[in-house]
Amino acid sequence: MISRSVIFGVLASTLVGVAASPAQDSRNLVESKESLYNNIYVYEQPPYVSMTFGYNRRIYTESMYNTQDDKDLPVEYTRYMTASLMYAKDVHSILEIGFGGGRTSWYLHRFLPNVQVTSVELDPAVLELAKKYFGIHDEPKFQVVNRDGRIFLTESKDRYDIILIDAYRGPFVPFHLLTKEFYEIVKNHLADGGVVAQNVEPSTMLFDSAVKTINAVFPQLDFYKADGNIVTVAYDGAERKPEDLAAVANERDKAYGLRYSLADMLNQRRRIQIEGGQVIDASAKVLTDDFAPVEALKNIERHNRKMP
Template sequence: MTTDLSRRTLLGALPLAALGFSQARADGLIERRESQYNTIYITREGPYVAMQFGVNEQLFTENLYDPARPRFLPMEYTRMMTVSLAYAATPSKVLEIGLGGGRTAVYLTDFVPSVSVTTVELDPEVVAMAAKHFDVRPTPRLRVVTSDGRIFLTQTRDRYDIIIVDAYRGTFVPFHLTTQQCFMLAKRRLNPGGVVVQNIAPNVLLTESMVATLQSVFDNVDTFDIAGSVIAIAYDGPAKSAAALAARATALQSQYRFTHPLPQLLRARRTPAKSTRHPLTDDFAPVEHLRGIQAHNARRK
């Protein structure tokens, strides 16, 4: 099995019936749990423990964990989000919206002793399953809060150097976490020199609309294309040069020796042109309809 896995590539979008998950003795099934928000499956896939959500009779992989290699991130998009360390002026305080398997937060706190992470997750059962099967437990530098991400942004008085937005439920993302107003809230919770990181799954969100929305709030947006996802990093101030980012990534890699080298990840950087699309707003965020319209138009060609 390949170890370069992006969101939903492993068993992604396969019918649940075909996988036999209705049977207690289903091959690879470790635990199944219903919550108010999700049907959560924990499965064994080769060397990995997988957290998967069942949505509309399909199964979507949210995260993978290799217990034999706890400092390895099997899913490419989670690796790519760590490149934000090279962007933040002082990467000490991180806010992550959307826990999933929680391994990105653990990775950051494991490698960088000065980093503390607050992770906000709406579903308490996801928090429980991450603790039970992915070894994600609160520590003095890893705090897990059960709340809606936008409500947390509204209520917290803390400021952060990196804010990661990665809230998905299969092919659905809460629209109120995709809008201009939400990113303005996030911007107000940043320390000077801070950055916002958005995971964009193109099969769920239109990349162009998300980039346009981020560009309407921040001075600069860089993107990193990987199989199955686009990671966008947004920040204010002068644009960061390739040379400056490379030097910063090299210095951090030399200091912390990350499993997934930052200079190598940085090579995927792109700087998209200023978008002419309408940004998503609280009164115009048809994230599901936009995807449906695009699919319909593609079929007509």
């Protein structure tokens, strides 16, 4: 059995997208805001603007914008989130949970202007700063909703071809967006042939449990290593074979004129054995809600808030 180190290589100890750096920063701080959920800092180092969250005396980069190139995705893992485009049976609607600076969803909107792109962001202060500094504005087929992602899905009757999950607070994914019950809600909101892509932080003990939890709901998992981050693409049904993915990748690269080639990304695809394998710890536990679903909806808002 191939070891995790062979599959993923040496994982960086600091992650872009959830990257940690000392609270003192050499970049120019242009604005900071303390919200109910985050301590938010916007830095400028031309031509880049970055949004960071402060947590436990450290700074974690959440989004980066190239002000001279609106179609650039400077953070590598965000490019691999778009690999989901070659998995989905159709691409009519995309949902993103965790907006941040909005660059991933804006990239998809720019290249797929006829596809409905909806993003859900918990923190209104994050939305305010994204529109102020990250080139985001209201347009047809592009919608941003100020709501908790899980509550949004629970209340929604819509189905999506692609659901992207990229919600972080500092180095952590909110726990209620990592449980089996959450992924079952996600699955119920996928259209036929739909897929889920999620950025999963790989260097903590939660990685094995997170992967096992996703796999408890979605039998198919592909992995993409991106500068220390791991993007998982999960879906139901039979495995998408490499030759089939390659055909779709080439077709959609041509149809959409994507900046970052799906065909090139496919070369980084990895599949690992979950059950009985040596890569994922067999003793890792599937994560579940701590309370009944009705109680979850009442408590999510309280759990979302940052520590005093």
